[in-house]
Amino acid sequence: xxxxxxxxxxxxxxxxxxxxxxxxxxxxxxxxxxxxxxxxxxxxxxxxxxxxxxxxxxxxxxxxxxxxxxxxxxxxxxxxxxxxxxxxxxxxxxxxxxxxxxxxxxxxxxxxxxxxxxxxxxxxxxxxxxxxxxxxxxxxxxxxxxxxxxxxxxxxxxxxxxxxxxxxxxxxxxxxxxxxxxxxxxxxxxxxxxxxxxxxxxxxxxxxxxxxxxxxxxxxxxxxxxxxxxxxxxxxxxxxxxxxxxxxxxxxxxxxxxxxxxxxxxxxxxxxxxxxxxxxxxxxxxxxxxxxxxxxxxxxxxxxxxxxxxxxxxxxxxxxxxxxxxxxxxxxxxxxxxxxxxxxxxxxxxxxxxxxxxxxxxxxxxxxxxxxxxxxxxxxxxxxxxxxxxxxxxxxxxxxxxxxxxxxxxxxxxxxxxxxxxxxxxxxxxxxxxxxxxxxxxxxxxxxxxxxxxxxxxxxxxxxxxxxxxxxxxxxxxxxxxxxxxxxxxxxxxxxxxxxxxxxxxxxxxxxxxxx
Amino acid sequence: xxxxxxxxxxxxxxxxxxxxxxxxxxxxxxxxxxxxxxxxxxxxxxxxxxxxxxxxxxxxxxxxxxxxxxxxxxxxxxxxxxxxxxxxxxxxxxxxxxxxxxxxxxxxxxxxxxxxxxxxxxxxxxxxxxxxxxxxxxxxxxxxxxxxxxxxxxxxxxxxxxxxxxxxxxxxxxxxxxxxxxxxxxxxxxxxxxx
Numbered sequence: 001x002x003x004x005x006x007x008x009x010x011x012x013x014x015x016x017x018x019x020x021x022x023x024x025x026x027x028x029x030x031x032x033x034x035x036x037x038x039x040x041x042x043x044x045x046x047x048x049x050x051x052x053x054x055x056x057x058x059x060x061x062x063x064x065x066x067x068x069x070x071x072x073x074x075x076x077x078x079x080x081x082x083x084x085x086x087x088x089x090x091x092x093x094x095x096x097x098x099x100x101x102x103x104x105x106x107x108x109x110x111x112x113x114x115x116x117x118x119x120x121x122x123x124x125x126x127x128x129x130x131x132x133x134x135x136x137x138x139x140x141x142x143x144x145x146x147x148x149x150x151x152x153x154x155x156x157x158x159x160x161x162x163x164x165x166x167x168x169x170x171x172x173x174x175x176x177x178x179x180x181x182x183x184x185x186x187x188x189x190x191x192x193x194x195x196x197x198x199x200x201x202x203x204x205x206x207x208x209x210x211x212x213x214x215x216x217x218x219x220x221x222x223x224x225x226x227x228x229x230x231x232x233x234x235x236x237x238x239x240x241x242x243x244x245x246x247x248x249x250x251x252x253x254x255x256x257x258x259x260x261x262x263x264x265x266x267x268x269x270x271x272x273x274x275x276x277x278x279x280x281x282x283x284x285x286x287x288x289x290x291x292x293x294x295x296x297x298x299x300x301x302x303x304x305x306x307x308x309x310x311x312x313x314x315x316x317x318x319x320x321x322x323x324x325x326x327x328x329x330x331x332x333x334x335x336x337x338x339x340x341x342x343x344x345x346x347x348x349x350x351x352x353x354x355x356x357x358x359x360x361x362x363x364x365x366x367x368x369x370x371x372x373x374x375x376x377x378x379x380x381x382x383x384x385x386x387x388x389x390x391x392x393x394x395x396x397x398x399x400x401x402x403x404x405x406x407x408x409x410x411x412x413x414x415x416x417x418x419x420x421x422x423x424x425x426x427x428x429x430x431x432x433x434x435x436x437x438x439x440x441x442x443x444x445x446x447x448x449x450x451x452x453x454x455x456x457x458x459x460x461x462x463x464x465x466x467x468x469x470x471x472x473x474x475x476x477x478x479x480x481x482x483x484x485x486x487x488x489x490x491x492x493x494x495x496x497x498x499x500x501x502x503x504x505x506x507x508x509x510x511x512x513x514x515x516x
Numbered sequence: 517x518x519x520x521x522x523x524x525x526x527x528x529x530x531x532x533x534x535x536x537x538x539x540x541x542x543x544x545x546x547x548x549x550x551x552x553x554x555x556x557x558x559x560x561x562x563x564x565x566x567x568x569x570x571x572x573x574x575x576x577x578x579x580x581x582x583x584x585x586x587x588x589x590x591x592x593x594x595x596x597x598x599x600x601x602x603x604x605x606x607x608x609x610x611x612x613x614x615x616x617x618x619x620x621x622x623x624x625x626x627x628x629x630x631x632x633x634x635x636x637x638x639x640x641x642x643x644x645x646x647x648x649x650x651x652x653x654x655x656x657x658x659x660x661x662x663x664x665x666x667x668x669x670x671x672x673x674x675x676x677x678x679x680x681x682x683x684x685x686x687x688x689x690x691x692x693x694x695x696x697x698x699x700x701x702x703x704x705x706x707x708x709x710x711x
Contacts, residue, residue, distance in 0.1 A: 168622065181648045181687035201621060202708035227625035227681075366627040366681045399705055403629045406608060406700035418711055420518020424545045424564060426586050426613065455564055489543065490564030501518075510609035511539040511570055515591035516700070 006037050006045070009118045013040070014047045043118070073159075125152075125191045135182035137189060139175045152177055153190045164190065171230050171394055203228075203395035204415020208500050210387040210476050211376040212440040215507035216404035222371035225399040226390070229364040234392035236369065237355045239385040239474040360396065376402075377440060377478050381461060383469065384476045387442045407507060416444050419498035425455075427503040428510070429487040435507030437488045438480030443471035445497040450477065455490035459483065471499075480506065484513075519545045521711050522582035523616020527664050529574045529671035531589050531704075532636040533697055534607060535598035537572030539588040546581040553577055554665045574664040574671055577614075585614040589695065589702050606633060607697045610704035617669070620689035624707030630679040632696035632703070639684060640664065640671045640691040648687035651676075 012026040029037075030047050038046040118124050120143040128136040141148055149171065153164040167179060167189075179189070211222055226234070360367050377386040390398050390413070398413035427437050437458070441450065453466040459482045469477055481488055493501055509515050522545060530538050542551050544561035551558045551567055554576055559567045561583075570590075577585055592607040601607060620640075628635040639656070641649045646661050651674060661670040676682050676694075684692045684707065695704030 181645075201710040203621070221629075223629075225627045227627070229623050229625060229683075364625060364683075366625055368627060397625065397708055399626065401629055401703065403631065403703070406698075408608075408610070408629075408701055408703040410610070410703045410705040412613075412705050412708065414517075418518075418521070418709070420520055422519045423517075424519055424543060424584070426541065426543050426566075426584050428541065428586075428588075428611075489541070489566050492564070504611060508609050510588045510590050511568065511594065514593075516593040 001037050001039055001045075003033060003037075007043075010043045010045055012037070012045045012047050014049050043122075123150075123191060125189060127189060130182050133181060133183050135177075135179040135187075135189070137177040137179065139170060139177065139191065141175075150191045152179070153192050154179075155188050155190075156184050156186060158188060164192075169395075174230075200415070200417040202412060202414055202418055203397050204417055205234075205392045205395055206416045207390040207398050207413050208387060208416065208442045208444045208474065209390065209398065209400065209413050210440060210442050210500075210502070211371070211400060211402065212438065212478055212502045212504075213376060213378050213380075213480075213506060214402045214404075214407065214409045215434055215436075216402060216407040219404070220373050220376075221401075221403040222373055222375060223401045223403070224369040224371060224390070225366050225401060226358055226360060226369065226392070226396050227364075227366040227399075228360040228392070228394060228396045230360075230394065231362040231364070232360040232392050232394045232396055233357065234359075234390060234396065235355050235357050237389045237391075238375065239387045239389070377476050379478065380438075381463075381479045382477075383471060384478070385474055387474045387476050389474065409504070411502060414500060416498060419444065419500055421495045421498055423493040423501045425488055425491045425493065425501070425503040427488045427491075428505050428508055429457075429481075430484040430505045430507055431509035431513035432507055433484055435484055435505050435509075436480040436482075437486055437505050438478065439488050439491065439493075439501065439503040440476060440478035441471075441493065441502070442476050442500045443473055443495075443497070444499065446472045448472075448495055448497040448499060450493060450495045450499060452479075453492040453494075455488060455492075457487040457489070458491050459486035460488075517584060517613060517709070519582070519584075521616075521619070521709065522584050523619060524579050524582055525617040525667070526577040526583070526585040526614040527575070527617055527640050527667055527669050527671070527691065528585075528587050528614055528693075529638055529640070529662065529664065529673060530572055531587075531638070531695060532673040532675070533600050533634050534589060535595040535600050536590070537570045539590055540569045540571055540575070540577075541586045541588065542567045542569070542577060542579075543584045543586075544579075544581065545583070549579055549581040549583060551577065551579050551583065574662055576665040576667045576669075582616075587612045587614055587693070587704075589697070589704065592700055601697075602633060603699075605700050608700050608702035610695060610702035612693050612695065612704045612706050615691060615706060615709040617667070617691075618689075619710045620691045621708040621710060622686055622689050624684040624690070624692040625681065626684075626692065626694045626705070626707055627681050628676060628678055628694065628696060629703060632678060632698040632701065635676050635678055635694070635696035637674045637676055637682060637684065638671060638691075638693040638695075639674065640669050641686055642688050643668055643670060645686045645688035645690065646670050649690055650683075650685050652683055 006029060009028050012028070012030060014026060014030060026047075030049070032049075036048040038048070040046050123142055123145070124140045126138040126140060128138055130136070137152070139150060149169060151169050152167045154167050155162050155164050168177065170177065224236070356369075358367050358369055375386055375388065377384055390396075400411040400413060402409040425439055427439060429437050443450070448471045449468055450471060451466055451468045452463070454460050454463055460479055461482050463479070471477060488503060493499070528538075528540070542558075542561065543564075543566045545563055547562045549561045551561060553569065553571065555578075558569060561567055577583065589607065589610045591609055592601075592605045595601065595607070596604040637651065639649060639651070646658065647655065649656055656672050656674065660672040660674065662672070664671050682694065684690060689710065692707035693704060694707070695702065
């Protein structure tokens, strides 16, 4: 290139007699302005520092030949990578490495192509310093790009094939990177689009989870541990229940007495009569559990009632009711009976789905979210909706904790990106009378068909052969073995869309039934 | 874990505070899966079959086809008279799935719940990352690490506080198990997995 057209900054690969192999490139023009410079790709330049033509057969010539070969390969790689970046920028599909079969890697670049200087239109990675074996790097995103996530890659030499090693993923607001263990004599850092080189991991921004039916000794404490290395916000959304689940979960009611867990029950005829005559249920009625809040459905499925227990009088009162059999709905769907004229409730009562936000504080850490015990899915072999969705502004880990005396259980949650459509269950036999081998699942997408092939030891009720069930997003299915000696391990679950699967034993003796 | 997240190598060291070894269950997804533990053939599984083993000390699972390994703590009756425990009924079963080697996270941020007598971390790191593996910002004494067979990985067990947040970071991905024991009680989970 003519000297006056060579940009001040760029990537300058120096080819010279002294170096054995390809050395690290320079970020700016070489000090010696007399060296010839060739443009090899966008922002990439080759500096000829050979000191003239060496004599044929001399050691210098051999070294230069080897170096030239390495350099040609390198140029090919740089030009291919640059071409891919341009294609990405234009929204085109990028061929996989080697996939185009031409091997010439970027033949559309003419030798007269002139490079560009690093400016605010470009993404660049500034290597500031290495202090105490920690490298300080700064990401300079293009001026019009915000909150982009990058992977930082590293290798110790650029001889092809380059073995880029994934080091870390930046957070969207992160520009300063610190890399420990920077002890190599020579190393190369590179920014890459997230997920270019590594697959997904168990930190995510979207989870569909549930608490399967753990056997527990009260008091049970369900909670979620949500962790992140940086400040993060997010939301937990409870799906609520469907009419064929057995518990409901109500929160955020203006009338605090209504918050809590409701058991879905068919209203006994006598209770309905009592309510029609006296606008209340009384303790003399049987067929429902006094002393608890409950959600009532009449046997015809024409209405639902939230039944509030009044500890002062010992009576259960119909607090609100709504038509139909689906408890999901807006506030105004729920009515109170006043003078035989249905009215919206005087107090605001948030219905399903219910959301609550969470925050991982600045500097990162774990936030502990207490979960109402009513969210544990207790029904078996029916489709329910006692799931919940966790969404986050940045990737988080989500761990489920069931802290109960002598009966604790835990799980590591998988985000939707890590879920699969093919599971072979790891569980175990309970070996103790109150325990059962069991499994459960949550669908992440509407119209998911799940096919379950019970293992020979599963002994599921009603299902000995492969069977299918259909789930909508957030719907759950759970089933357990019939006796404590059965084991669902090896049961196959295949689905046409990703599902989250849980398996184990509700309670177990390990290593065998003689070990308390 | 979905079958496509399974691997051919898994590593573990025994749970701290317990004696006589832990129970491992190795599950195969394909026929004729030959299972090696610390270089010795332990068995051959057909698809959907499992192999239960009780192993004391570091263990490397290597197999001919992908497996899922679960690491179980034994019931308190298994080692009731162990001097490692404060009282005979301390401990209970818990289950932790082992992420395959090469699929660990570099940053693991986890919490210990309230109410357990002891809480521990089991950390497994490549040799070159041993000195750069930090727990709550502090290096781990090299003497805490034990070699896991010929895998090139080392494992350490650390006592940590109740009801607290614990961060394990490293220059390379590490396997982290967090667990604790109480009166006929136990919990345990792993930090995460990269697919």
